[in-house]
Amino acid sequence: xxxxxxxxxxxxxxxxxxxxxxxxxxxxxxxxxxxxxxxxxxxxxxxxxxxxxxxxxxxxxxxxxxxxxxxxxxxxxxxxxxxxxxxxxxxxxxxxxxxxxxxxxxxxxxxxxxxxxxxxxxxxxxxxxxxxxxxxxxxxxxxxxxxxxxxxxxxxxxxxxxxxxxxxxxxxxxxxxxxxxxxxxxxxxxxxxxxxxxxxxxxxxxxxxxxxxxxxxxxxxxxxxxxxxxxxxxxxxxxxxxxxxxxxxxx
Amino acid sequence: xxxxxxxxxxxxxxxxxxxxxxxxxxxxxxxxxxxxxxxxxxxxxxxxxxxxxxxxxxxxxxxxxxxxxxxxxxxxxxxxxxxxxxxxxxxxxxxxxxxxxxxxxxxxxxxxxxxxxxxxxxxxxxxxxxxxxxxxxxxxxxxxxxxxxxxxxxxxxxxxxxxxxxxxxxxxxxxxxxxxxxxxxxxxxxxxxxxxxxxxxxxxxxxxxxxxxxxxxxxxxxxxxxxxxxxxxxxxxxxxxxxxxxxxxxxxxx
Numbered sequence: 143x144x145x146x147x148x149x150x151x152x153x154x155x156x157x158x159x160x161x162x163x164x165x166x167x168x169x170x171x172x173x174x175x176x177x178x179x180x181x182x183x184x185x186x187x188x189x190x191x192x193x194x195x196x197x198x199x200x201x202x203x204x205x206x207x208x209x210x211x212x213x214x215x216x217x218x219x220x221x222x223x224x225x226x227x228x229x230x231x232x233x234x235x236x237x238x239x240x241x242x243x244x245x246x247x248x249x250x251x252x253x254x255x256x257x258x259x260x261x262x263x264x265x266x267x268x269x270x271x272x273x274x275x276x277x278x279x280x281x282x283x284x285x286x287x288x289x290x291x292x293x294x295x296x297x298x299x300x301x302x303x304x305x306x307x308x309x310x311x312x313x314x315x316x317x318x319x320x321x322x323x324x325x326x327x328x329x330x331x332x333x334x335x336x337x338x339x340x341x342x343x344x345x346x347x348x349x350x351x352x353x354x355x356x357x358x359x360x361x362x363x364x365x366x367x368x369x370x371x372x373x374x375x376x377x378x379x380x381x382x383x384x385x386x387x388x389x390x391x392x393x
Numbered sequence: 394x395x396x397x398x399x400x401x402x403x404x405x406x407x408x409x410x411x412x413x414x415x416x417x418x419x420x421x422x423x424x425x426x427x428x429x430x431x432x433x434x435x436x437x438x439x440x441x442x443x444x445x446x447x448x449x450x451x452x453x454x455x456x457x458x459x460x461x462x463x464x465x466x467x468x469x470x471x472x473x474x475x476x477x478x479x480x481x482x483x484x485x486x487x488x489x490x491x492x493x494x495x496x497x498x499x500x501x502x503x504x505x506x507x508x509x510x511x512x513x514x515x516x517x518x519x520x521x522x523x524x525x526x527x528x529x530x531x532x533x534x535x536x537x538x539x540x541x542x543x544x545x546x547x548x549x550x551x552x553x554x555x556x557x558x559x560x561x562x563x564x565x566x567x568x569x570x571x572x573x574x575x576x577x578x579x580x581x582x583x584x585x586x587x588x589x590x591x592x593x594x595x596x597x598x599x600x601x602x603x604x605x606x607x608x609x610x611x612x613x614x615x616x617x618x619x620x621x622x623x624x625x626x627x628x629x630x631x632x633x634x635x636x637x638x639x640x641x642x643x644x645x646x647x
Contacts, residue, residue, distance in 0.1 A: 293478040296448055296471060297492035297543060307495065311482040388482045388523040 176358040181365060184358040193347070198366060201332050201344040204260060205370075208267025209328045215268070216275025216324070217317055223276070224283025225309050237276065245270035245327070246334045253339060263335040270331045271324035275317070282316025283309055315389060318382040325374045329367065344370075394461055395469075395546060395579055396424035396447065401456035403442055415604035416442045420456070422598065422607065424547065424581060429573055431594035432583045433633070435641045439605025440583045444549050447581065448472045462546075471540035475552040477532040479524040485511070485535050486520040492543035503542070510538040513572060530561040534568070541576065550582040554589070566592055570617070587633050591626055592619050599636060602644035608636065 158178045164170045165177040172180065188194035223230040249266045256262040286309065294308045336345025348363030383390065403417040416439040424430055432440040445451040446458060448470050460469050471492070479488050486507055493503035511517055514534040524532055533553055540548055554562045570593060573580055584590055590597050597611040611633070615625050 287478070289474055289476060289478045290480060292450055293472070293474060293480075294491070294495075296450060297495060297539070299491075299495040303495045307491075308480065311480070314482070386482070388525070 173355070173357055176361055180358050181361040185362045185365065188359070188362060194362065194366065197342065197344045197347040197363075198370070200342040201336065202370075204263050204335070204343065205267060205328045205332045207260075208264040208331070209271050209324060211264070212268035212271030212328075213275050213321055213324055216272040216320065217279050219272075220276040220279025220317075220320075221283060221305070221309060221313060224280040224313065225305060230280070233276075237273065240269075241273050241277065245273075245331060249331075249335050258339045263332065263340070266335050267328045267331045270327040274323045274327055275320035278316045278320030278323070279313055282313030282319075285316065286312035314386050315382075318378065318386065321381075322375070322378050325378060326371070329371055329374070333367065394423050395426045397457075397459045397461060398422045398424075398443075398447075399457040399459070401443070401446065401453045401458065403439065403446065403451070404454045417446075417453075418604035418606050420605070420607060422610075424579060426462075426546075426579055427577055429570075429580045429582065429593055429595040431590045431597045432581065432600060433587070433590045433594075433597050433637070434585065434600030434605070434608075435602050435637065435644045436585060437605075437644055438600040438602040438640070440600055441551055443605070444472070444551050444581065444583050447547070448549055469546040470549050471543050471545040471547075472549045472551065473533070473536050473540050473553045475555055477524070477529075477536045479532055479535055479539075481524055484521050484523055485516060485527070488524070488535055489538045489542050491539060496543070506542060507538070510541050513541070513575065514538045514568070528561075529557050530565055533557065533565060537569075537572070541572075541578075545578070547579045547581055550580065552583055552585070555584075555586075562589075567618075569593065587630055587637060588621055590633065591615075591629050592621065597633070599633070599640075601640050608640065 161175070162177050162179060165172055165175065176184075185194065219229075219233060223233045245266060248269060249262065252262040252265045256265055290308055290312065291304060294304050299307060332343070333345040333348070336343040337349045340346050344363055344366060348360055348367075351357075351359030351363060399421055401417055401420040402415070405414045405416055406412070407414060420443065432443060434440050442451065446453050450472075480491065483491065486504070489507040489510055490503045493506060498506075511520060514537055516531065516534050516538065519527065519531065524535065527535065536553070537548075554565055557565065566589065569580075582593065591613065594613050597613060599608045599611065600606065601608045611629075613629070615623075615629065619626055621627070621630070
């Protein structure tokens, strides 16, 4: 463990301890800021009662489905748009028009079209993920050194082989950038879509707790969202290491 | 005769201005089996364009290109690019097997072939490294092995050593000569280096710039191994230097 690690641990532990102390000495009200240990205790209770795991499961189901649909469509369209000129021309105005819209603003529309169930939430998440992945995938294809395409053709690759053996692996690093951004977006959108028109999920749990002024529960929700974020980041980093072994720096 | 170029021409259109620029003009040339043919000329003389046309990566604007021995079609060439053009996501082995792989050669067969080529270009032990883990000289050896893996009759080199330091270049020049001798392939080699032309070539095609034309074809009968300090070599260098100097001045005046 390096000095840098020690300072990082000291920073977190120190602040948490100070926070706990301020509440135990009565300088801060638990109504606004529950003590770290109370949050932990509340998370433990909610886990034992099954409330928290169920909420996580419901939300994860929406996140994973939305992410997979959005990412698959984004990679597919992004590769095509990057490689084939007329497909880019067809897609470009739509990307330019829809990309800047906050995807949460589409949720009311999707509620109207797909109803109050899971479909509208999954669609909102999928759209949010799709555009991030699509734009990054297209950038990835365009960043491929053209001489590599020439070399592949010179060695006898067909158009399809150029696509699968050069364009796809060449764009992969940027695709992973898109997936990482998309995963962050998926978590934001699942929270927003669970505030209204649902009776389950982590976002619902958090929002309901806020309305009952159960600050400990609100914190438990926030911390759980944080843990989910960390877990997805780790998972995607691992996938990238497996998928792009050539990007690892030699030491 | 292995390859016949008849009255080739290539013009580029500069889209912004609508100008037509002539890169090659009425170029006629025969390439003979087993020769080390050097295309020598200043930048802008269209020698890289000529190589791309021979490779089938560019179409000529006029004229004809034929491979008489092969009945006219079928790809007989492989290119070694100046900046290596290795696939960064493939290991040394993965790069070398690319050609046979896309042509449907079985895995066992292509890997066996790759092993032989790895031995030929002295890359044993680096099979599983990625290109960014290799030096420039090693990368160019991989590019050469990859080009050889398709078993082409003609190897096309586009200034393959230009990006390397002087010492690595010397070593690789000797390696190229050894591999040329061992494989018996025909080499068509683009360079702007006089020294390289005199050291390597069995024929030197001296090209002019704007438009690219053949100025003169020089048969190099000097004995091998050649040394740039030898008297005959020095005389040839002087002579080519004078001719090329004229061309460079002309090209820069335009």
